[in-house]
Amino acid sequence: MDRLTERQEQLLRLIVHEYVSSGRAVGSKMLVESYHLSVSSATIRNEMGELERAGLIDQPHTSAGRVPTDRGYRYYIERLIGEPRLSSTEEMMIRHQFRQVEMQLEGWMQLAVTTLARSTGNVSVVTAPRVQAQTARVKHFELVGIQDHVVLLVLVTQESGVKQSFLHWHDMVTQPQLRAISDRLNTPFAGVNAADAAALAAREEGLARLVAESIAERLRELDTETSVELQHAGLEHALQQPEFAGGQAAGQFVELLRGGGFLSALLPQVQPEPADNVQVFIGTENIADSLHPYGIVVATYGVRHEVIGLVGVLGPRRMPYERSIGSVRYISGLMSDLVGRLYGAEPFTTEPYTPGRNTPDHD
Amino acid sequence: MDRLTERQEQLLRLIVHEYVSSGRAVGSKMLVESYHLSVSSATIRNEMGELERAGLIDQPHTSAGRVPTDRGYRYYIERLIGEPRLSSTEEMMIRHQFRQVEMQLEGWMQLAVTTLARSTGNVSVVTAPRVQAQTARVKHFELVGIQDHVVLLVLVTQESGVKQSFLHWHDMVTQPQLRAISDRLNTPFAGVNAADAAALAAREEGLARLVAESIAERLRELDTETSVELQHAGLEHALQQPEFAGGQAAGQFVELLRGGGFLSALLPQVQPEPADNVQVFIGTENIADSLHPYGIVVATYGVRHEVIGLVGVLGPRRMPYERSIGSVRYISGLMSDLVGRLYGAEPFTTEPYTPGRNTPDHD
DNA sequence: CGTTAGCACTCGTGAGTTGAGAGTGCTAAC
């Protein structure tokens, strides 16, 4: 499509703004009046005709106002809003809240998702950062007796992942016994991957074998893990939107979000790198049909090539993209920074993480 | 209120059934026709007048049919449905599903909540069983080096609770160093409660002090822990209900459920013991105003006096109480049984857990 | 040639209107 004239762009901007905030199709006369434009409504109509021919806006029916199309939103985002940022006071307030919470991933995620929901008035989602290493390798494991027949296995991998599971053993288990196994096996298991661990397990007997097998099992899980946990917040906002008035649409939306279909539909179209790169998918731009009714603003966060999580905003196609992009960018930068501090100082880091321009560099 | 006549009870039963399934106020003529009653609609009207005078049913407006009041539902539950059970094939299918899942609390809870939601067509909730001991005492702790400056503390209490937290230390930490601390402190800390732990911590220095303080902190958390996690499922069902048509009501509902206000509103009115005792709260019977619009069917599950969790169904006042009670009772019995197996064989158990009559005793 | 006033036309929306239907209570007869 060719570049629009200055005035057409201005017009498109107004239409998007007005439609997003009011939810009703916007007409020429109303636009002239409420924005005190210096041209008549007839001129606006002519220009609107242009925009419609360019496929940027659409009318739901004759004699209704115009509504932005997916392409219209796209043009708006690409060329009309630049790189939106939150106001500095807002950034400060968010930063301040993050400083309150202790140095724990859980808390950060929780805070990120609620902040984002509040800031955008839409549903926000976040996933835990996932280590990108192809194969998990043992760093260290520990056995803790919980009950006579129950043992807790805590497995720490070289990728800084911690995984725990309960083992049930038919005989009584004592702490010294566990200590002995742990002492004997930790050395041969160091640096071992799932396949190796399974091989090692085959040579063991009794409880030690159960432990070794369980380690192999956990490693396999870490390698093949696809079920990333999705946290979300702000569902109550979305349900207020007229788009979800009928129980039908609302039900589908909730199902998508909670049933887990959302992530698997979204992930294929998200570029994992570079982090903090905000990506927007509007309506039919989404690959998966199930996402067509929605607008999505996401960014990945984390340490380059190593740990990557997802943070984003989900709502009806009619959503405040400018604000959402700004918020997602800032939150993702913040999360990258925090995760970088947690993982960044590690020896296995090969490339240092460079904070993006939206990352707070002083506090 | 005095006992109703046989026919009045039958009538109330029909009204409840009809209203719950149709959602529309039920009138005399319609009742006579669709249930082929052997009396005329006029007689029904007279009887309905009685029921209305007794406060069991109500008409939303003149010339509308009747709708059960909270007291009407209460009467229905107390005297008209006995002790509802699921069909044996249904119980079998549920039991079968539980057998598929591994011996892990997480999985059980997940399964319980989804099964209950599907079975009742409403929102279901479940909390993890919480140990009832007044003061948590250390059984054993373990330190695992995660990174140079990060240590994972795994604390096991005598009540079989496992709690973990990350410690950040300004200097580099090695595994032998951790081993030394763990060896030295595990003995004096055995059986210690929060206050004692804090006292012991005061005598330590450096990293050991950090560890000891963190243990004391965790114990204190276990003692005062009020924020029980609530899992829920079946939100999509509830949103289909006409009661939640407007975004307003739906938003409040979601907020209640996810904002955590629900549990703190519910808990004060739930009797924790005995387990598997199904309790029903209808509309204004709920103490908290925020719960007035809803009907709630809950039971506690777990081991007597020791570990207690909550499982239940939440929906609009118009909900299938009979079915919900049956489902909740069965699921709670199942969960009690499972938790009993996990905790029951423990030495700290003083009274053996006796499975209720709804507990599967053969499999 | 861009802009604008005027005009004819479309069509969704919301406010009334209206009739059908479902409901009720009451009364008198069975």
Add this chain to the structure above:
DNA sequence: GTTAGCACTCTCAACTCACGAGTGCTAACG
């Protein structure tokens, strides 16, 4: 105690209808 009949009430869905917001087109204007 039951029921047929009746007068009455009130919701609901359908229908009409005028309004207004919107459009595109055309002709005139600077």
